[in-house]
Amino acid sequence: MTEWSWGGILYWAQNSSALAFGAWWWFVPPGLCIALLGTALSLINFGIDEFINPRLRSAGIATRKGAKRAARASAAGIRRATGRTPRRALRRTDAAFTRGDVILQINDLVVDYGSADQPVRAVDGVSLTLRRGQVLGIAGESGSGKSTLAYAITRLHQPPAQITAGQLLYTGRDGETVDVLALDDRELTDFRWEELSIVFQSAMNALNPILRVGAQIEDAIEAHRPGMSGEERAERVRELMRLVGISADRVGAYPHELSGGMRQRVMIAIALALDPEIIIMDEPTTALDVVIQRQIVEKIMELKDRLGFSVIFITHDLSMLIELSDEIAIMYAGRVVETGAARDFYSSPQHPYSQGLLGSFPTLSGPKKTLTGIVGSPPDLRALPSGCPFRTRCPHAFEPCPVEDPPLLPIPTVRDADGDAPAPRAVACHLYTAQQAALAEGAAV
């Protein structure tokens, strides 16, 4: 033994019973060094892990910071409910926002991802109206902020996402209006699923792989109806399964034992469990093949007519949306760039982006259109072009486009052939500035 290593010192110390003779200095330092070195290496490893795995990272400090910032934001702009109000009898808000047929009113909603110094604005001042019993379709390329919006409406957004401004007003069947952003945790837990439920983008990921699908429907009922007996709950689960078109003897199946379409039906059954007024569906059919898509969409429409709930249907497939929606909003780079009645979108999409979207997909039924599509790729939200965010890809871009960001403003509408009252339309594009100005003048007169 000519060279002294830490391990060697330990070995000799033990052999010559250094401890027994009280010669602890032979023994303690090398072990401590090894331990500290080991700790240092593991902590480096740990740091690398946190860095590489965004889930570990975002779950850490961001949770606290995000919560604090959210609290500050809400103190600044969003009113909070004070005190607990009993379920289903939530506080009334400004009567000005309550309109008879409006069930959900979204006003200037802003959702940011990340730190205060460099936030990514994934939803940028979105205002939308959902009416009772209707389908509001939201379309846009992937990355346009649709899912972020869906999570924000249900307040299921996770850090680093936070709602930094806006208002969400829900009007229940009893005519009472609730400020959803002001609900406290208890009220929110009651509100979600009773009034508003959601179907996630991927049924495979949204179902717990180790729990029978029946149990995953049942525990939603159990959480909200503690008084219900086990037998009643089981009966309700079977009823829901039949409702969405799965034979009731599949309650004991595990998610992996079901096909993609069946899993999506289970998701819908879960969303229906408490008979909510609104269901948000985030690309519920995207992962499915066309035939199954068709079946699921028809199922949703049938259930909607039967049960009377309203739907916010999100997809990147505008042609599908036109067939099933009452109203449509088009999102680009976190903003709504066009809204209008579904039938108007089919005959005359106004915004160049909507025209491009419609050209991107063949309609499920009806004549095939030429696929013109949209050139380029979705924008990087951290580096949006000046002025109109769409201008780098827009075939009609002209002088004002790089200078000014066009606001979403109403455009004139025409009575359709049946003489029905025209549905309001709005578009955010400089091509319509003159019409919009004329309309505003007309309204002012």
Added chain:
Amino acid sequence: MKGFLRRVAFYLITAWAAITLNFLLPRLIPGDPVTRMLDRFHGQLGPNAVFALRKLFGQTSDNIWDQYVDYWTRLLHGDFGVSFTSYPTPVTTIIGQGLPWTLGLIGVCTVLSFIIGTGLGAFVGWKRGTWVDGFIPVTTFLTSIPYFWFGLIVVYVFAVVLRWFPLSGGYTPGLTPGFNTDFIGSVVLHALLPSIAIIVSSIGYWLLGMRNMMITTLSEDYVLLARAKGLSARRILSTYAGRNALLPSLAGFALSLGFIVGGSIITEVVFNYPGIGYALFQAVQGQDYPLMQGIFFIITIAVLAANLVADLLYVILDPRTRQGA
């Protein structure tokens, strides 16, 4: 059913390979170990033992196939030969004496540290971003400590200096082993110090693994959906996040069960504990080949059994593995 049969076949083949290796190893030792050993024992070994020794090292006149058949026959009759160092005690007797101590101490501690470690890990993952993150550097440090060093320090401080705990053995000599309070109390007292050393130094491993899995699982859509449905925190923690996060830890746990026997050497040497590890240590020092061979056999069986347990646990906890079963 087909998958199950395939598993069984896999275990049988692995066991066969390991046992055959155990047969071949002594035969691969270069030189003439038998003569060297006989010299060392100065004629204390009886003729039976000498014959057994020659048999063990393949120095009989039989061809290797006959030797192999003979080896299996003895194995199936539970005959591992006679130990040299404690001649003429049969190897099975020595193993039989040591095994309960090892299983009792290290087995219980392995299970305990897995349960406590994953439990704490689940909690720390659930409460991430709060003060509980302070657990991480502390447990990392405890895990990084060289184990025998930690054991010796513990022995020195608590057994030599403070004299709170006994220095060695499994129970106070003179007590009659059996179900009486004196004996059991003594066993617990003797096991306490090594238990603490084992649990403290291995708990961090489970804690960190479970914490990371927990955080990854908590960001799964199905956990978010569980929250959205309004489930109680307890139900989300157990049935949605916890059980899914636990699955990857199970394989590691099964392996550690398999290493109870093989990994017991350090603990039992440091704490002078009368288990299999201590017997193996003595067998290596005394070149007691029959005893070594017997213990290696036990280790093989333990590892395979542990893997079987892991497979079964998986089938119970993860329905996806039940497909086609």
